Amino acid sequence: MSSRDITRISVAKRGVRFTRGLACVALCLILFSLHASAAHILYIGQSGGHNDTRGQVSVAAAFYGLQVDDVKWQHGRTASLAARYLNEPSLVAVVIEAEVLPALSSYQSIALLRRRPGLPLLIAGINDGTAPALLKYWSSGSISACLRSPLAHAPGHYKIAVGNVTQQLSGALLPLERQQVFYLDLSGNAQTIIQASFADSGLPVLARAASHNVFFATEQPNIDIPVTPDPYRQQKVFAALASPLIFLHYAAGERAWHSPGAYANFTFDDAWLREPYGYVSFPALLEQAQQHGFHVTIAFIPWNFDRSQPDVAALFRKHPDRLSICIHGNNHVHQEFGPFSTHPFEKQTRDIDQALARMEKFKQLTKVSYDPVMIFPHSVSPAATFSVLQRDNYLATVNSLNVPSDASTPPGLDFALRTATLQFSSFPSLRRYSAETDISPSQLAIDAFLGNPMLFYAHESFFASGIGAFNRTADFVNQLQPSTQWRSLGDIVQHLYLERLRDDGNIDIRALSGSIRLRNDQTRNATFFIEKREDSSGPLTVTVDGKPFPFLKTGTQLTLQLPIAAGAARLVEIRYQNSNNIAAIDISRSSLETNAIRLLSDFRDNVVSNTGSGRWFIRSYSEHGSDWNVAFALLLFIAILLLGAYIYLVRRKSHAGSTLPCRCHDASGHQFALQLPPKRLHR
Template structure:
């Protein structure tokens, strides 16, 4: 016992030094003889919300006494008891230990199965639950979630898929005062319930399977496999409240790739889309290819410039030339360009966008959308060096790296797994409709909701995205539709500390923090930092401030007066010289490709036949084997040849007729 206390104190001291970034709330997890994977979901949830956990194994009377003693800790946010440990405790003694004056901290009983003793279940639930029986439906189905927004937030009232049926479903008493949080297959088969008896809130959850996040291959697979986490994520978020990591606001965005400023751009009519954005309340970012910096047209410029709350501009590669940041080798692999080439292209992209800004008076965000969703890891290193604020991609794994075998990779968005640079996941709006459960789970996890499309998406009308917008605005009425730069400046989470100040964990080097309270707030800021590049300076509202280097973290303290905002920038040293960077376009292949892309988007889109040709190309051909510029170049050359042949034939026939008319008729 003394050795356990000594180790706990030593571990706490180690965690808190030299920077005060300890958890503001803790969970007590009580288990019996169960494998660690049986409460892996609790570890994942506690880590996600920044809540400390203490695991207590109860095998002896001394263990039970220690668990009851720890339940009285005033810093506890909640207690989780595995169902196998329930028989070891007196239910009244546990309730007494959880009381905090007139209130009580919540308790979750997890891992309930059909083998859980019915009498114990009835006693602990105060008669609300009779037993837990095997479900009638044994095929994977769905969980129907309850309607309590304060508990389920964006998930309230929706269905999410389940990969495995629950171990059992609860049978409630006829006069049960329990609330169904989640039910399997139908509302009559509860798998997760809440029971309020006076000030005490009790949660009961059946065994919904074991999470295996580290072996998933895609974000879509992660969201389909979320159900084993639902009880622990909901309970930990609810119990921790402000003392757990939470986003101060939520953000959403629609990005339209490849467009430049001409009205209309293919099927995208800027004015018509603006009218839909005003009616349905959303925001569109144009992923702008820097090569187009000098060819914007006034009609489109005026619409974008006069409506910054609806339109914004971000960077989309540099030339968008299929081999933007890598080369394809003969064996079918892709290799990154040299560091010198990568740096030059990323510098040129910024220099061209600065020219765009000066020519149009439209600001842009130094936020990257990679062409074709492919990029090597070194691009992230250079973007960080050149003070890009972030990037978004459907796939966040560089072409030269492997997906991390880490629970947190899909659970978090943004991530900084690669080169310590923030990457945010986005989802295609073009193919099939994005499942509502995916959007809702991402919103519940407080991920930015980023969607993307191309101009052809709007062939069905400027209102094609409205249904997705309306759903998001329904499940999260306070969501902020905004540009990618503004979104990136709010990619941080906060939690209230025991001293009532805040910890702040930022993913980006450029962030804005507003204190909406009525008193000055102190924020203890931490950023994961590899210090690969020298830090030129750290400023708050333009004024230099001090910071500390703590292992692989940059830390600083901000005091923000009530009602005021601090704009913090961590600037890295680099050799970016915008005035000395060449923005010219001498490459004939790239220039031809961009013109042919214009022909595809602006000419072929005018007819159904043209749209069909483009759709056939992208839907049926192997784009890597038959790049569009080659296909269209062949078509253009062949078309030009046919025109020349037709012209020659016409002139030849016309000459023969003219000659025939000029020959005198014989007498």
């Protein structure tokens, strides 16, 4: 090797190191800008360490992406520190522990209020030890004291007041997991925000002073809520933190993490494009969707890829705003994506690949597009299967539970209160509600308040009462949140992100999907600072409107900066490289067992479900399938025994009737009878 070659290699290595250095610097700048852009809240509390109030405010602030500036009270220094924070434009609220109020002089409190007029202020952790005179002073006489309620012996609930602070939560009832509360004695025209109700009593626990932006929250000791994948656990979790969650939502507004819009979807499982499908006439269902303003997605089983009727397919092509298709398993056999012990990972991988290949053929035959969103049959898959969905560039998976069958439920507020999670292979997993059961209005109110997409599903038997069976649910959602946009699952996943406004007018984005549509609704150009959790170690690319775009990935964090002109929209996609050749995958229906199951399922949905007894059997089998299987096995065993007994008796009777008597005489002339077979007799 020549000295010139060595020099070139040395220069190249220095160039690589320099490029890596620039990348690290750029990453640090992006991460710093994301952190520095967060809005702040000022928390003034006692210096005696952690307490429940401080912890609850901190958890709620983190949920909204707000940074807490925790100032411990020190005589002579706190006022000057608070004054410095109050000058910061990123400050959106102040929280003061009730225990600190005696240490604040009248002069200091007036200075706090006047420095930022209108800045929301929460006095938190009020209990029966808080001096009534201080409550009267800070509330301008509208709150006179804090009292302890009698011990309740019957379950209670929180009732949320109607108003601009509570928005979609107005009138909601939330579970009260306590038998005793501290409550405010309102002596003036203070506005109750939350009240605890036991029997006929209404006890204010969060209130707003009249004509002031000062809020008062009573002390709420922490309670232990078990961590489970049950989506309805959301109500208990929200109720336990309702005061700081509602206050900070109001105080921070667009500076807090929030969804870009309100979205909803209704999915009809198992159907294929034939008219009718069980109780469902597609033209009639479309008419209901148009009249009541909802969108219907068919969870389509890929096994049916070439069975669509042309007239029904034409209906979907003509009305993509109301009708759409997503993927429902592959063959939809029982527990198709169940435990690996009975459904090996390799088989699940082949099914996921084949499902895509079949849906591409469906698209080719019908000219109807589909969303690569997977709804697993019967139950959600194990966690490792999520990585296969991601590798194949599925958009998301949507199921009644958003936790894989073999995974533990993640702790934390983000999982408990959001519809979607990236906790498993950084792949979007969303929860949905069965429209065939009663859904708590308060559950939907929390979703609307937090901007969660509301996803519903049902099967064809749901429409036994009439084609308008879903109308009441759709009407409730549209009344709860009039701006709700009913879209396809694919469209909803592409709007699955959180955004917050920065001090400089730019936008922070926390992507919850690998494919997002961003729109700059401001009247000025803006830069979007995008971050996404990304666990994949395999090769990937980022495109914007189909063209490669630079990004940085360090550890499990992917970031990029995207300028968007005023009023413009951009599509950002993360694509994962794989070696799949969809066109080469066998899509034939070669399994006799699978074919029999699918045809029997069609018979169930289109024939058996047409009677009341048939629908009862379908519901009972869905709920108690194992018991029915045992019963069927027992009946089959009894039937085999009876058949065997019948065959035995028939043969015995046949044998008895197959001989004929013959009169014979012996040598001495005595007569005797001899039974001979007919053939021998005729010989």
